[in-house]
Amino acid sequence: MLRFVVRRLLLLVPILLGLSILVFVWIRALPGSPAQALLGERATPQTIHQINHQYGLDKPIYVQYWRYLKETSQLKLGTSITTRQPVLTEIGQRFPATVELSIAAALFSILIGIPLGFFAAKRHRTVFDHVSLGISLFGISIPIFFLALILKYVFAVRLGWLPTVGQISVLINIPHPTNFYILDALLAGNMGALWDVVQHLILPAVALGSIPLAVITRITRAAVLDVQNEDYIRTARAKGLAPRIVDLRHVLRNALLPVSTIVGLQVGLLLSGAILTETVFAYPGIGSWLRQAISDRNYPVIQGGILFVAIIVVFVNLLVDISYGLINPRIRLGGK
Amino acid sequence: MSVAELESREVMIEGAGAGLWSDALRRLRRNPGAIVGAVLVAIFVLVALAAPLLAPHDPRAQDLNLIIKGCCPGPSAHHLLGVDDLGRDELSRIIYGARLSLLIGIVSVSVGLSLGIVIGAISGFFGGWIDSLLMRLVDIMLAIPGFLMAIGIVALLGPGLFQVMIAIGIVNVPIFTRLLRGSVLAQRENDFVLAARAVGVRRRTILISHVLPNAISPVIVQGTLALATAIIDAAGLGFLGLGPQDPSTPEWGNMLTDTVRYLQTAPFLAIFPGVAIVLSVLGFNLIGDGLREALDPKLRGRA
Numbered sequence: 255m256l257r258f259v260v261r262r263l264l265l266l267v268p269i270l271l272g273l274s275i276l277v278f279v280w281i282r283a284l285p286g287s288p289a290q291a292l293l294g295e296r297a298t299p300q301t302i303h304q305i306n307h308q309y310g311l312d313k314p315i316y317v318q319y320w321r322y323l324k325e326t327s328q329l330k331l332g333t334s335i336t337t338r339q340p341v342l343t344e345i346g347q348r349f350p351a352t353v354e355l356s357i358a359a360a361l362f363s364i365l366i367g368i369p370l371g372f373f374a375a376k377r378h379r380t381v382f383d384h385v386s387l388g389i390s391l392f393g394i395s396i397p398i399f400f401l402a403l404i405l406k407y408v409f410a411v412r413l414g415w416l417p418t419v420g421q422i423s424v425l426i427n428i429p430h431p432t433n434f435y436i437l438d439a440l441l442a443g444n445m446g447a448l449w450d451v452v453q454h455l456i457l458p459a460v461a462l463g464s465i466p467l468a469v470i471t472r473i474t475r476a477a478v479l480d481v482q483n484e485d486y487i488r489t490a491r492a493k494g495l496a497p498r499i500v501d502l503r504h505v506l507r508n509a510l511l512p513v514s515t516i517v518g519l520q521v522g523l524l525l526s527g528a529i530l531t532e533t534v535f536a537y538p539g540i541g542s543w544l545r546q547a548i549s550d551r552n553y554p555v556i557q558g559g560i561l562f563v564a565i566i567v568v569f570v571n572l573l574v575d576i577s578y579g580l581i582n583p584r585i586r587l588g589g590k
Numbered sequence: 591m592s593v594a595e596l597e598s599r600e601v602m603i604e605g606a607g608a609g610l611w612s613d614a615l616r617r618l619r620r621n622p623g624a625i626v627g628a629v630l631v632a633i634f635v636l637v638a639l640a641a642p643l644l645a646p647h648d649p650r651a652q653d654l655n656l657i658i659k660g661c662c663p664g665p666s667a668h669h670l671l672g673v674d675d676l677g678r679d680e681l682s683r684i685i686y687g688a689r690l691s692l693l694i695g696i697v698s699v700s701v702g703l704s705l706g707i708v709i710g711a712i713s714g715f716f717g718g719w720i721d722s723l724l725m726r727l728v729d730i731m732l733a734i735p736g737f738l739m740a741i742g743i744v745a746l747l748g749p750g751l752f753q754v755m756i757a758i759g760i761v762n763v764p765i766f767t768r769l770l771r772g773s774v775l776a777q778r779e780n781d782f783v784l785a786a787r788a789v790g791v792r793r794r795t796i797l798i799s800h801v802l803p804n805a806i807s808p809v810i811v812q813g814t815l816a817l818a819t820a821i822i823d824a825a826g827l828g829f830l831g832l833g834p835q836d837p838s839t840p841e842w843g844n845m846l847t848d849t850v851r852y853l854q855t856a857p858f859l860a861i862f863p864g865v866a867i868v869l870s871v872l873g874f875n876l877i878g879d880g881l882r883e884a885l886d887p888k889l890r891g892r893a
Binding site (some may be wrong): 268269272273276280283284391392394395396397398399400403404406407411522523525526527529530533534544545548549551553556560563564567568571 | 623726727729730731733734735736737738741742745746818822825826829830831832843846849850853854857860861864867868871872875876879
């Protein structure tokens with residue numbers, strides 16, 4: 255097992271290096287030179303040369319890359335052009351909100367998707383099966399921001415059940431030691447604030463969770479259908495185990511193997527989907543922050559944000575891979 | 591075995607004779623979902639092609655008199671789907687929008703597919719260090735969420751319709767590469783390849799006339815599904831303001847951008863283009879699913 259984990263960890267090195275090269279090339283290829291951006295209209299050939307020298311931009315490209323790599327590995331991601339704050343500080347302020355939103359969306363999609371897929375497979379080719387397939391097909395066909403708009407219109411604008419924008423009501427004032435608002439509300443012992451934060455979370459989480467929900471439902475259904483025909487299920491039934499026990503201990507446990515992989519792979523989807531969802535609900539996470547940076551052409555933020563999200567996705571996928579090895583010995587021992 | 595290899599094993603298709611396609615078509619015709627999908631896609635393509643004939647108004651023509659009483663008058667006899675905040679006919683804009691979505695879908699999938707086929711086939715057929723190198727590159731590209739990468743590429747190239755198509759195309763490259771490599775690998779060891787090699791057929795000829803045709807069916811399935819994703823992603827980029835920069839361009843994603851402001855007074859401005867996106871994407875997804883089932887060797891002969 256240790257060898258398996260070490261091998262997976264070693265695979266990280268080329269991926270992270272490649273990622274850094276990709277982002278470095280991306281920065282170099284951006285329109286306009288950094289000196290031009292810094293100096294603006296005051297740029298003369300002399301001052302440009304001076305700035306280039308000062309920032310090492312006249313050095314060979316591999317020296318520049320090495321320098322970039324060193325700075326990035328020390329988490330120096332540059333300064334936001336609009337706020338003059340370090341990009342890392344802003345990520346620290348914004349990321350907790352997106353984590354909360356993503357966890358809520360993941361919970362929504364898992365808690366509904368797995369039972370939905372399971373019962374659809376148990377009632378294969380019935381109305382329930384067709385309806386759940388239809389819902390999941392719809393889920394992957396609807397643009398996430400359109401669903402967000404519809405949800406906002408129906409439940410926030412029309413019915414007024416839930417708030418339209420933001421993460422917390424402006425009137426509520428609680429200290430934010432962690433920036434995870436749910437945690438902050440709990441720490442403050444303020445149940446009113448907690449309920450308010452949860453209310454703000456519901457619509458964005460449902461919108462963001464729609465695609466994972468559809469995917470998880472489909473995979474669970476397919477996996478349960480597959481497992482049900484296995485010999486060991488027939489054996490379990492033949493030896494007289496109660497159907498419920500067979501379903502829980504044998505069918506579901508084995509069917510959840512492929513599902514667990516898919517759940518892990520949804521993290522990238524959640525984080526990129528957050529850009530659209532957070533935009534619609536003006537939710538102050540990393541997504542709406544990136545969206546603002548895009549329209550401001552705030553390149554340090556775009557670069558730092560994309561790199562940060564990609565690294566998170568790489569690490570989550572690594573964890574998924576390792577945990578998959580833990581629950582499935584065939585993968586762990588299978589060599590390649 | 592890694593997760594990706596498990597996936598490629600799933601899409602492996604055993605070498606099937608000429609019967610595969612006729613069999614698939616027969617099964618496709620019995621699949622109600624696939625038929626609905628085909629109808630939706632047919633309507634979408636027809637509307638796109640015949641846009642100038644179908645659209646009752648010029649999609650870019652503004653009539654500010656219509657919005658004098660505020661935004662925006664809803665559906666009426668003259669404007670079946672109402673007018674937008676600049677008094678432009680919503681129906682005509684949606685009809686012309688189909689053209690752009692179709693164009694975006696076809697161009698971006700073609701870019702992804704052609705590059706992916708070349709790289710994947712080379713990687714799978716030659717193996718060795720070429721394969722390792724190319725696959726590590728693919729791994730890196732797959733590590734970045736697709737939509738995020740598309741945003742990065744558009745930020746680099748500057749916003750615009752052409753840039754959106756290129757960006758979505760590039761995002762598709764690693765997916766097609768990996769898929770094609772997987773199926774070429776599965777084909778390479780087949781007996782007919784061995785036989786062709788034994789009688790001295792050139793490697794390039796084996797690759798082009800024996801391996802590729804047999805490895806292509808999962809790619810067709812993925813291609814159909816990628817069309818759906820391309821339309822959604824293009825709309826998403828348009829929604830973020832990275833699409834066509836001329837605000838009069840009737841692109842579905844663009845059309846949704848400003849509607850957030852009028853959600854209280856004119857929700858139909860968001861609903862109609864949104865429904866257009868959903869229906870066209872649903873069509874491609876239904877066909878893709880139907881094809882997947884029809885071409886699945888495990889299901890062949892059944893139904």
